[in-house]
Amino acid sequence: MNENRVVLKFGGTSVGNSENMGKAIDKILKAKTQYEEVVVVLSAITGVTNLLIHAGRSALYKKPQDTLLKLKEKHYEACEIIPDTKIKMQTILEIDDKLSELEKILTGIYYVGEVTPRSLDYIVSFGERLSTLIVSRAIKARSVKSEHIDSAEIVITDENFVNANVDFEKTQERANGRIEPLLKQDIIPIITGFIGASKNGQRTTLGRGGSDYSAAIFADVLNAKEIWIMTDVDGVMSCDPRLVKDAYLLHDLSYLEAMELAYFGAKVIHPKTLEAAMRKNIPIYIKNTFSNSKGTLVTSAKEGQERKVKSISLLTDASIIEIKGYGLGKTTKVMKEIFREMEEEQINIMMVTQGSSQANVSFVVPSEEVKNVKNLLAKEYYDRFNVINNVALVSIVGEGMSQTAGMAARFFNAVADKGVNNLMISQGSSEVAINVAVRAEDMQKAVQAIHSEFLSAENE
Numbered sequence: 001m002n003e004n005r006v007v008l009k010f011g012g013t014s015v016g017n018s019e020n021m022g023k024a025i026d027k028i029l030k031a032k033t034q035y036e037e038v039v040v041v042l043s044a045i046t047g048v049t050n051l052l053i054h055a056g057r058s059a060l061y062k063k064p065q066d067t068l069l070k071l072k073e074k075h076y077e078a079c080e081i082i083p084d085t086k087i088k089m090q091t092i093l094e095i096d097d098k099l100s101e102l103e104k105i106l107t108g109i110y111y112v113g114e115v116t117p118r119s120l121d122y123i124v125s126f127g128e129r130l131s132t133l134i135v136s137r138a139i140k141a142r143s144v145k146s147e148h149i150d151s152a153e154i155v156i157t158d159e160n161f162v163n164a165n166v167d168f169e170k171t172q173e174r175a176n177g178r179i180e181p182l183l184k185q186d187i188i189p190i191i192t193g194f195i196g197a198s199k200n201g202q203r204t205t206l207g208r209g210g211s212d213y214s215a216a217i218f219a220d221v222l223n224a225k226e227i228w229i230m231t232d233v234d235g236v237m238s239c240d241p242r243l244v245k246d247a248y249l250l251h252d253l254s255y256l257e258a259m260e261l262a263y264f265g266a267k268v269i270h271p272k273t274l275e276a277a278m279r280k281n282i283p284i285y286i287k288n289t290f291s292n293s294k295g296t297l298v299t300s301a302k303e304g305q306e307r308k309v310k311s312i313s314l315l316t317d318a319s320i321i322e323i324k325g326y327g328l329g330k331t332t333k334v335m336k337e338i339f340r341e342m343e344e345e346q347i348n349i350m351m352v353t354q355g356s357s358q359a360n361v362s363f364v365v366p367s368e369e370v371k372n373v374k375n376l377l378a379k380e381y382y383d384r385f386n387v388i389n390n391v392a393l394v395s396i397v398g399e400g401m402s403q404t405a406g407m408a409a410r411f412f413n414a415v416a417d418k419g420v421n422n423l424m425i426s427q428g429s430s431e432v433a434i435n436v437a438v439r440a441e442d443m444q445k446a447v448q449a450i451h452s453e454f455l456s457a458e459n460e
């Protein structure tokens with residue numbers, strides 16, 4: 001491990017405009033006074049990835065001028081953070097170059113009449129390539145050595161476009177060749193998050209919100225001492241503060257707790273980040289770019305379990321698929337077949353329950369997958385399944401729960417007392433999470449009931 005090395009990741013809001021970028025840069029320079037070697041990973045400016053995806057899809061039927069104009073405005077404004085006029089003008093020229101490359105790709109899509117996951121990955125890569133360019137120039141303009149780096153040169157993945165899997169060994173080799181020399185020369189590398197490339201040089205991405213994961217990948221291959229995820233809230237809270245106004249900051253979490261929270265929808269950290277950090281036991285701090293809060297520390301430690309339930313997470317836009325009416329003994333076979341097919345199609349099954357007496361099987365999938373699931377099931381189970389749309393999953397997470405009886409009962413009662421119907425319940429195999437599926441319109445009520453049952457000051 002390199003005692004003097006830290007990886008900092010800034011999210012979309014943290015680089016959202018020139019003012020926010022200024023705050024992010026202050027944090028980078030402060031970190032440089034604490035650590036000899038600082039590696040920075042950035043997201044695209046907030047909203048830009050969505051804009052690019054939309055541009056890619058709509059390029060099929062319309063010319064991209066509107067989007068290009070919006071992108072130009074956002075990135076030109078961000079350049080206001082570069083104090084030196086010459087460096088600023090040069091950066092603007094480079095932005096123009098990149099945007100005309102993008103225009104060519106979008107125009108190509110219009111004429112060819114096809115947009116593929118591969119071309120979408122190429123298109124979204126512009127977001128991070130532009131934000132890193134601007135921030136590294138702004139740092140340079142403050143006379144601190146810095147270089148922007150396209151992680152497609154380093155992060156090697158398979159060709160599973162839009163959600164690629166990383167080859168850590170090859171990535172390590174590339175990072176040694178490309179990043180280590182910069183750190184030796186005291187240069188701060190400003191690296192694109194979210195982006196990788198296949199062995200053949202095709203651009204890939206690591207899944208939405210994947211810059212957190214990129215930070216953990218770099219920390220892993222560069223053997224950093226810590227990862228700091230810099231975002232727009234003080235750290236991981238007892239619930240999404242946008243939903244529960246009493247939500248409070250959690251000072252520590254275990255990797256497992258953070259993983260379950262992230263998996264079940266707490267957007268503040270991408271689930272794969274934990275997996276990567278755990279490989280070498282690297283602590284993660286989740287902190288606020290805009291405040292001096294100490295943040296949340298995520299490690300393998302289980303201490304600090306003053307509460308059995310630590311946090312609530314929720315996942316919207318889910319659907320339940322119910323398969324009905326198979327005789328006892330047949331269920332295992334049915335489940336095996338269904339799940340094998342789903343795996344082949346890479347459909348993410350978020351929760352499963354089986355009512356063994358009637359041999360019914362229910363599972364939860366993201367709503368966007370319902371069409372695929374229906375196609376798969378229609379072949380064999382054509383009249384025996386039912387789909388419930390507009391479902392939300394609400395989960396409570398905490399390592400302390402597994403040793404305490406009655407947590408599930410309290411959880412389900414809290415929801416039922418508010419007149420909310422449980423559509424499906426499950427206690428994950430890790431015993432760190434308990435989940436309930438409810439109708440989307442009941443979600444807010446359910447979350448508030450659960451928060452006051454387990455996480456209000458008086459109910460510990």
Ligand code: ADP
Binds near residue numbers: 230232
């Ligand atoms: P970034 O752009 O920095 O990656 P994200 O928008 O991806 O930031 O994640 C931060 C957001 O996650 C917060 O603004 C907050 O609304 C949301 N969030 C959801 N659950 C939680 C939670 N338990 N604690 C803190 N924030 C949460």
Ligand code: ASP
Binds near residue numbers: 049127194210211
């Ligand atoms: N810019 C990417 C996204 O919006 C990655 C990230 O922000 O982490 O999904």
Ligand code: MG
Binds near residue numbers: 267268269
């Ligand atoms: Mg994020």
